[in-house]
Amino acid sequence: MSKTAKPPRFVLLRYLSGALLSRVLLCGAVLVGLLEILALLEQTTPILQRHLGLHGILTYAGMRLPFLLAGALPLSLLIGALVMLTQMTLGSETAILQASGLSITRLYKHLIPATLLVGVMGVVLDDQVTPRSEQALAAWWNRTDPSPENGHSFWFHEGQEVTRVAYVADGGNMLSGLDIYSRDQNGLLQDVIHAARADYTRANGWILHDLKRVQVKENSADRLPQEDQKAWHTSLHPWDFIRLSAENPPLSSGTILGMLRGRLPSDSSPGFLQAGLLERFLRPASLLVLLLIAMPVIYIPPRTGTRSWTPVWCLGAGLLFIIVQGMLRAMGNAGLLPPPVATIPGLLIFTLGAVTVLLRNEAK
Structure with missing residues (x-):
């Protein structure tokens, strides 16, 4: 041989x-x-x-x-x-x-x-x-999608905030019907924001439109003046909202580990x-x-x-x-x-x- x-x-x-x-x-x-x-x-x-x-x-x-x-x-x-x-x-x-x-x-x-x-x-x-x-x-x-308003709503949590979105449009660049609930370190409600929609641009990030805000104190809740628009400081991008709006989307191991460690928003246990x-x-x-x-x-x-x-x-x-x-x-x-x-x-x-x-x- x-x-x-x-x-x-x-x-x-x-x-x-x-x-x-x-x-x-x-x-x-x-x-x-x-x-x-x-x-x-x-x-x-x-x-x-x-x-x-x-x-x-x-x-x-x-x-x-x-x-x-x-x-x-x-x-x-x-x-x-x-x-x-x-x-x-x-x-x-x-x-x-x-x-x-x-x-x-x-x-x-x-x-x-x-x-x-x-x-x-x-x-x-x-x-x-x-x-x-x-x-x-x-x-x-x-x-x-010619009728994105027929999409389903979804919830997710990011840090101390819990957010509801009515539906996603324009490939994730537009969100409609946002309800943002902010909590303190003890989990008590501090602030509630309702926005008619949110738009994303690379230059300005997320902008909330037609805001209604309620500030919650120990024994009272104060309605603050309505705002036309305000910057939304979140780490999420349009593709994150596409993932959150999907039912049981495939996730990479990096995304799963980020969710388990609290670095990424999650809607799963x-x-x-x-x-x-x-x-x-x-x-x-x-x-x-x-x-x-x-x-x-x-x-x-x-x-x-x-x-x-x-x-x-x-x-x-x-x-x-x-x-x-x-x-x-x-x-x-x-x-x-x-x-x-x-x-x-x-x-x-x-x-x-x-x-x-x-x-x-x-x-x-």
Whole structure:
């Protein structure tokens, strides 16, 4: 063997990784394509009603792509692993590998690097790409809305202030119907400001218009003279209001940490934010569990071939894992479970179940 030749284990690692990644990417492309079609079937009519034409349809599809891809990755890995392992089993490749001394444990280890690569890609999509694309989509959708007054109101807190906004317009550059409640260090109400609207410009920042103000003292409340306009000293930018006006928008880890530490405004509970952060960085571990769930297909009897129900059972178990993780996460978001309990037990339970199935098949 020449000095430049790679050891056989690296050749096998490269072959298995390439086979898994190619099938995961193919399954991901099919799933994302189907999801894009379903999304466009729902949104094409509103886009055309806004006279955005073909450019609007393509813009919507492009901005929505990272969100759909991140959501399709777990199912893509599950189906891709099932297809690859089933093809290798029916083609007698796994039998040859086992005859050459490759155990089920080593086969799983050879598939870990590709799975972790997919998991890291999912983390990057969830943490950096998707929040930016979804925020840009929400701003574009708001900017092209002919009736922004039909938007829903929302509340948020920033420091000692609690604010209500009736609706957002012009891509976040105009706010309507503001109620700002200022509190002291003890949480007691000090000041109430109602503004008809607020406009943002890069030169002047936020300007409140048509202000009505009530100052609250210990035993009285004084109505102050009405003001036409006043500067609003806030750290928020138009894109922050677009994020706050959206329902459960994707958040980056930096934004979540800023909310938890009180540096950024938030309309979510700490448990919701902690569960989302923990689940995001456990994404590679959840994909490793899905890979483990797909492994029993290597025990398909040669005579059974494509008539075997093993891939179907593995697919069902993987879907059940995804559903259970989603349910636990929802309970964590609602504050019914602590963030670690809402994310980790599902991984452990399905890992133990998959290992039990593999050991039983290995013992036969």
